[in-house]
Amino acid sequence: MRINWRIILVAIAIILVSGTIFYSQYVAGKIATEERKYVTVWAEAQRTILNTPDTASLNLATFISFENKEIPILETTEKDSITGNYLNLDSSLVESDPGYLQKKLHEFRRYNNKPIVLVIKDSPYTANHYYYGQSKLLKEVKLYPLIQLVIVALFIAIAIMAVQSHYRGAQNQLWASMARETAHQLGTPVSSLEGWLEILKQKKENEAIIPEITKDVNRLLLITDRFGKIGSQPKLEPGNPYDQIEQMILYMKKRSGAQVQFEFSPEPLSVNPLLSAPLFDWVIENLIKNALDAMEGKGLIRIESHITNDGLIIDVTDSGKGIQSTHLNKVFKPGFTTKKRGWGLGLPLSKRIMEEYHNGKLFVKWSEHGKGTCFRIILPLPG
The missing domain is CATH 3.30.565.10 (Histidine kinase-like ATPase, C-terminal domain)
Structure with a gap:
């Protein structure tokens, strides 16, 4: 049974990319879980800053609050009205685009529609909702399989092109060798026929057949010339x-x-x-x-x-x-x-x-x- 190396290459590529995608999704899931925990801790730090007069606790809460430099967060009311407080978003876009924060809110909802809820008062019920997006690290982890897919596809394409080029080169060399050998093999009998043709021309009774024989000999010379040109420029x-x-x-x-x-x-x-x-x-x-x-x-x-x-x-x-x-x-x-x-x-x-x-x-x-x-x-x- 003949093995098709193209199918094997494609199968290996599919296995590698599939494995990478599954593992990347696994890692991305773990990072997303950790980031939610981190945002929850950050929200609790905000609660502490708002409600706790204790200096030691306030210092720790402030440290936790300022430590988040990666995860973008947007604050809303209990009715999901944007308060104007945000973290790790582009301030210049907030100022230049009135709808920027609303766009980010829709984006964060699509990513995770369960915000972190910080209850401020029970009666009347007042709370802040904290929606958050993906950190740069999480985005890179999710993008990695696509990058690897492109790299693997390029590798397979280059490998196929290299093998095809080698095959064409070997095929062209074989064709050229066969053509030159054919021209060489034809050369001797054609030369001999030319000699016999000259002998036939010396007798008048052969005048009727000489033109046709000459055409055939010239035809053989042309064929020999053609084969001799294959393989050389x-x-x-x-x-x-x-x-x-x-x-x-x-x-x-x-x-x-x-x-x-x-x-x-x-x-x-x-x-x-x-x-x-x-x-x-x-x-x-x-x-x-x-x-x-x-x-x-x-x-x-x-x-x-x-x-x-x-x-x-x-x-x-x-x-x-x-x-x-x-x-x-x-x-x-x-x-x-x-x-x-x-x-x-x-x-x-x-x-x-x-x-x-x-x-x-x-x-x-x-x-x-x-x-x-x-x-x-x-x-x-x-x-």
């Missing part, structure tokens, strides 16, 4: 992508059958984009082959271009069976294919060629079942 030069598209349409027409139609509607270019012609040619070839497979040998392939602020837009649209919605986010993943034969590398390679080598984009613009698919290329233009 290709040299980009100003070029007309329309030339590559027209050549590829001409090449694919001969191999697609009479029931497949091609349409190409280019918007004139005032400036040529930077291209690696063999690699861009490969992208167009992969998209057309993909369209031919989707149409199963019958239909229309339409290639359109227009210029926007993003660059040169090239849309390759087919009238094929379309891509299932569940597959749309998989078509550019290496190894994914719906064909009985194929490695599922054409579209991933094309995307890499456009995005990593040409600083452009390749994506599915739209796809509808039974109506077709449109792939969009965006090529940046100089200036």
Whole structure:
């Protein structure tokens, strides 16, 4: 059974954060209980200050009264009318905002709607109610789990990004190694074929087959050149992508059958984009082959271009069976294919060629079942 490390990381994070939240709530509850006791003692100190003439007791009560520098307290009458006496609240806000004390009273009631009651007279009944808020320490304890949650989330995100980056790096290295090895393996037999081609040219009876064999050899040379450029930064030069598209349409027409139609509607270019012609040619070839497979040998392939602020837009649209919605986010993943034969590398390679080598984009613009698919290329233009 394969273990999904992402699930394990998320599970560990949930356990850590949950444990921290429960423990923080436990600690916050204990602090809140202690603060209520402290406010109760403070209220009793106020009673002592009001009713006791004994100097020793008065000194102790005064000490207790002035010792509270953290817990905000607001005094009201027995009918919860604000008396104007308060402790540890912002005096400047009290003076500048007439409703400030009323706002704090509502806040303290939400926090703890049971005030500390200090009875001054039994008859007529007179009492002071003391509402209090949370100390800075209690607020920090309650805020701590959220801070830890953010830290854990950042840690998981960084870990996932690091692992994905490592995976992509290893995958890119593997692709590059495979491509270079393929180019190397093709190089020897292609060179040999070139030699045999020269021998065939020396006999007149081979004149009819020489052009077709030359095309195939040149095709193999092009494929070898393409694979050789994967894994290294290709040299980009100003070029007309329309030339590559027209050549590829001409090449694919001969191999697609009479029931497949091609349409190409280019918007004139005032400036040529930077291209690696063999690699861009490969992208167009992969998209057309993909369209031919989707149409199963019958239909229309339409290639359109227009210029926007993003660059040169090239849309390759087919009238094929379309891509299932569940597959749309998989078509550019290496190894994914719906064909009985194929490695599922054409579209991933094309995307890499456009995005990593040409600083452009390749994506599915739209796809509808039974109506077709449109792939969009965006090529940046100089200036």
